[in-house]
Amino acid sequence: MAGKASNTRRGLWLSLLILLWTLPAGALPIVPFTETFNVDDSNWLDATSGAPTYNATGGPDGSGYISTTQIAQGPPFGTIMFRANQSAGASGGNFSGDWGNVITLTADVRHDGPAPASFFFRFSAGPGNSLIGLTGAPVAANVWTTLTLAIDASNPLFTSGGGTFASVMPNVQDFQIGVVGDAATSVTWDLDNVSIVPEPSTALLVAGGLLAMARARRRS
Secondary structure, three states: HHHHHHHHHHHHHHHHHHHHHHHOOOOOOOEEEEEOOOOOOOOOEOOOOOOOOOOOOOOOOOOOEEEEEEEEOOOOOOOOOOOEHHHHHHHHHHEEEOOOOOOEEEEEEEEEOOOOOOEEEEEOOOOOOOEEEEEOOEEEOOOOOEEEEEEOOOOOEEEOOOOOHHHHHHEEEEEEEEEEOOOOOOOEEEEEEEEEOOOHHHHHHHHHHHHHHHHHHHHO
């Protein structure tokens, strides 16, 4: 029985390696992930590359969230308020890597500014190689609002920050959330529940392979 279990594990490992081999060079499969900030700031950074304020309660579901108080610059650039940088180990690296199989990005935001504010997502694959994802209608003040961005090269809400969808999304190093403000008012910006959803086929294949290996290990 021990030899059979060992052969089963080897077969499952080989299957998973074949799956990884078929992915684009340098890619790691992304499984569904949501940063809830329920324990701490998960090594995210704020506009000054310092630690954001961690709030243990008060998020959309009453749990933890992060915030920062800053002046947001006006158009066309705005200000990066929250940074999930690879070098800082933000969220265990779950937002860094190949986004080629991600189909949806969402985040809950709130602010106490004097007027609605426009948020955006920024994806960086290195200096001079970034992409901006706009989030549509401005967000009203003092209410948690869910931002949603379809991760698709044909989405007109993507605009170049020096790179293209093809040059940036397969190798995202830093993922950031910014705001276009009035360049005058100090505002508190809140963030919670940042979520990435991959296409079902990749997520199921990888998750299924890992589950099968775990079961085989328990049986042995």
